[in-house]
Amino acid sequence: MIEWKQQITKSIPLNACCAHSFISVVLNNCAIIDDADHYILINANNFLIAKLIDIFNKFNPNLEILHWDGFLMLRGDIYSFLVDYNYEKIYLSLFDSECDRLCLLKAYVLIYSNLYYNKDSNKNSTGYNFEFVLKDKENFEIISTLLAEFGFNLKFSTRQHNFVIYTKNGELICDLLVKLGANVAALDIQNNIAMREVRNSANRQNNCFGYNLDKTLNSSAPQLEAIEYLYQNDLLDTLDENLKEIALLRLANPDVSLSDLQKLTNKPISRAGLKYRLDKIIEIYKKIAGENK
DSSP states (O other): OOOHHHHHHHTSOOSHHHHHHHHHHHHHHHEEEETTTTEEEEEOOHHHHHHHHHHHHHHOTTSEEEEETTEEEEESOHHHHHHHTTOSOOOGGGOOSHHHHHHHHHHHHHHHEEEEEOOOOOTTOOSEEEEEEESSHHHHHHHHHHHHHTTOOOEEEEETTEEEEEEOOHHHHHHHHHHHTOHHHHHHHHHHHHHHHHHHHHHHHHHHHHHHHHHHHHHHHHHHHHHHHHHHTTOGGGSOHHHHHHHHHHHHOTTSOHHHHHTTSSSOOOHHHHHHHHHHHHHHHHHHHHHTO
């Protein structure tokens, strides 16, 4: 799948209010603070770290920035820095604008969410699952509130003492990704869902065709047995013209349905009339075969 978290990270604006929202969540959830040595260590994915470096370079140029794979370290006057970014707790009341709150949600998505495809055979499933797995109730409540504010009603459960927010609704997942700025990933998922629906539809049609063919063959077997017996014993000419015509048609078209066989007759005949003639042939066969035993 196209890297959806990278798309979300790139969509975060480099302005003061959005940066403040984003950094507040990161510090509260990904940072280790060492007051004695005056450093902050942040553990996160490389996309998120790249965004953090851009933000710190723009808004906190006095901090020393060190980074390596999966980690970023800040040195300098970290006390003032932490006060500015509400390190101790996220208070939603401090973030008034929709833009700020959306950046809060983006940060939580980048840190705690997972999107994956499972080969679920359930015909009602799109195969996609989006979820947050959270250890503490506080983050669970914040994320739930933010999702609801933006109109996303996901499901809730617990799993091994964790709080889980999730959805398997493909349309809802795509709408959420678009809101978060991952438009390309949303389009990719929509295409995959459409292809899955086409494959499922084709499979259902093939299964239906196979079922109908089996049903036709099973229903035509007694008819063919009777007609072939009469044919091999030179008895077809003993039938009246109407029965003989149907017998020859069935013999020439052993695997077609009654509806299709009906279209091949010289004179118009109802489906019920056709069935009656075939049953009559079977009746004649049984009578003759019984007499010859």
